[in-house]
Amino acid sequence: MVNLKGDKIYLRALEPEDLEFVYTIENDTALWSLSDTKQPYSRYLIREYLKNAKQDIFEAKQLRLAICQQSDNKILGLIDLYDFSPLHKRAGLGILIKEISDRKKGIGSEALNLLVNYAFDILNLHQVYANISETNSASLALFENNGFEKIGLKKDWSYDGKSYSNEFILQRINH
Incomplete structure (x- = not known):
């Protein structure tokens, strides 16, 4: 049985009350390079996103x-499955712990493993992957x-307006 609860943290669906947290993350220009975002999001758009977050992963092809x-x-961050492909049994995975003071405390590892177990045991995925900047x-x-x-x-995968940077692709296969 998969549990979305660990020792220190748990994962849960987004709620309408999470609007300000998501708004802050999506509009933090320092984080835009992580998600290829190039424009701010309004509270209205995020409110609409949260309303539609009730779609299951098979409809939306993503899960946040x-x-x-x-x-x-307290919400510490967000974790996503994206580019979900039921045909190929794979999905991309991304994670963000908002506050630097909450990082390097095992929270990311715990969240990552909870979501990977969910992806493998409940969604029956064969693999998950991540795209990560060479400098991260x-x-x-x-x-x-x-x-x-x-x-x-x-090579030369991402462009920040001044220079190109390389990006690794990492993969974890469900054996």
């Missing part, structure tokens, strides 16, 4: 969950320490 602290239910050493370490393997380097 809140990472919450068990002790006080913290994310590379998080994924590699949790069973993901670097399988390729996409």
Whole structure:
């Protein structure tokens, strides 16, 4: 049985009350390079997104969950399955812990493993993958320490308006 509850955190569906948290994340220009975002999102658009988040992953082809602290239910970050392909039994995986002070405390590893177990055991996926900038050493370490393997380097993949950067693709196969 898959449980979306770990030792320190649990994963849950987004709620309308999460509007301000999601709004802050989506409009933080420092994070835009992680998601190829190039424009701000209005509260209206995020409210509409949250209303439609009730679609299941087979309809929406994505799933976004809140990472919450068990002790006080505080939202610490978001974790996503995206580009979900039931035919090929794979999905991309992304994670963000909002506050730097909450990072490197095992929260990311716990959330990552909870979602990977869900993807493999409930969604019956064969693999999950992540695209991570070559310069994002913290994310590379998080994924590699949790069973993901670097399988390729996409050269000059991302452009920030001034220069190109490389991006690794990492994969974890359900054996």
